[in-house]
Amino acid sequence: MAEARAGRDRGDRGGRRRTRRAVGALLAVGLCAAALAGCSATGGKRAEDRAKRLAANGSAVNTPRWTFAMVTHSGAGDTFWDIVQNGAKQAAQKDNIKFLYSNSDQGDQQAQLVQAAIDQHVDGLIVTLAKPDAMKAAVTKAVKAGIPVITVNSGAEQSRQLGALTHIGQDxxxxxxxxxxxxxxxxxxxxxxxxxxxxxxxxxxxxxxxxxxxxxxxxxxxxxxxxxxxxxxxxxxxxxxxxxxxxxxxxxxxxxxxxxxxxxxxxxxxxxxxxxxxxxxxxxxxxxxxxxxxxxxPYLQGYEAVDLLWLYRYNKDTLGGGQPVLTGPQIVTKDDADALLAYTKRGTR
CATH class of the missing domain: 3.40.50.2300 (Response regulator)
Known part of the structure; x- marks a missing residue:
């Protein structure tokens, strides 16, 4: 009798130990599953929130918010550059880019503005080279600092010499x-x-x-x-x-x-x-x-400059094969005026 009870006691203790191990294993599995579910939910929530923010900003991409600076030789009141900016801003919104613009029609001052962009550690730089001699040192410095540079509008001949990725504009x-x-x-x-x-x-x-x-x-x-x-x-x-x-x-x-x-x-x-x-x-x-x-x-010049910088940052893509990407010339006359008026009034042509 005593031996039988002792056997039953040993059996009960062994069963309880097995039960505790099984329950522990189930709890561990449950905790892991809960943890995984929690992480997944958190990650999904963050991704969803980011997507909502991008959509609210009008962005079509899910890439870092890089900063691109455009520095031109525009003089005061030159509406041509408003159109260039409109294109650049549209592309910047689409590409989730912080866009900075500055200008001076004095070559030395334009070079100083490029230096200011370098000091801000921008992720990309768009410049005009209407006065290439004044701009040469600053643009070369930007390239050496690892900032990708695209030239627009003027300076097609000097663009490649200074290390720019490409030039966008007309010859x-x-x-x-x-x-x-x-x-x-x-x-x-x-x-x-x-x-x-x-x-x-x-x-x-x-x-x-x-x-x-x-x-x-x-x-x-x-x-x-x-x-x-x-x-x-x-x-x-x-x-x-x-x-x-x-x-x-x-x-x-x-x-x-x-x-x-x-x-x-x-x-x-x-x-x-x-x-x-x-x-x-x-x-x-x-x-x-x-x-x-x-x-x-000009709208296309601004738009493509920002878009090509984004493509380079994202995927090291370039266009032109070392040659300028041409946006003109196109001769327009009275026959074209009606079609163009609507676009010019909204600032895109």
Whole structure:
């Protein structure tokens, strides 16, 4: 009897030990499962919250919020650069980018703004090279600091030399050639090229390109683009002194209406033509005040610059194969005006 009870006691203790081990194992499994579920739920919640924030910001990607800076040679009041910024900001919103913009039409000051961007440790840099000699040291420093650089609008020839990933814009010489061809097609014999910024290589290339293809005579006049009364009086004086001028070519959209006023005051019959496009130019094409315009699609320049920097940061992608990514030139006339007006009014053309 005693031996039987002892056997039962040993059996009960063994059973209880097995039961405790089984319960412990089940508890451990339960805790692990709970922990995993909790981690999964937390991670999922964080991802969901991030997706909601991105959607609220208009972002289409789930990448880090990099900071890109754009530094241009824009002068005060030049609406062309508003269109470039509109494109850049649209791409920045889509790509979850913090976008910074600064500008100066003085080469040394523009270089200082590039240095400021370097000091901020930006993740990408977009610059114009209208005055490449003044910008060379600063851009080279950015590249050496490991900041990917894209050049836009001006400086296609110097872009690769300074280590930029690519250049986005139109070839200014090719654009000038297109204007020369258009003037020939319109039967023009004597054109005046209006340069609104001293030392801007892009503007010089435009006039040189016109001259290379134009069969007639091409004169140049330099004006202070920040002083519209000066621009008008200089053009007016040229038209009054030489009635044979039958075409005035301005090198920026804001100067076309001023040239039209100068024409009227001088009593000239010259046609007014221009590089670049905005809402007023499109309207003037439609009503015949202007003959034609050269569209280089500035919105696209800003948009693609930001987007290509994002692609490089995300996937080391580049475009162009070492050659510029061209956004122009495109000659637009009265026939195109209606289609363009809506886009220019919203600031995208």
């Amino acid at each position: 200014e010489t090719v654009a000038g050639n297109a204007v020369g061809d258009e003037l020939n097609a319109r039967g023009r014999k004597h054109a005046l090229c209006v340069l609104h910024e001293q030392g801007n290589v892009g503007l010089e290339q435009r006039c040189a390109g016109v001259k290379a293809h134009f069969h007639g005579t091409l004169d140049k006049v330099y004006v202070d683009g920040t002083n519209m009364p000066d621009v008008q009086s200089a053009i007016e004086a040229k038209l009054q002194s030489d009635p044979s001028i039958d075409s005035v070519v301005t090198l920026g959209a804001p100067f076309a209406p001023t040239a039209a006023k100068a024409k009227q005051e001088a009593g000239s019959k010259a046609e007014i033509d221009t590089f670049d496009l905005n809402a007023q130019v499109a309207a003037s094409l439609k009503d015949g005040t202007l003959g034609f315009a050269v569209d280089q699609q």
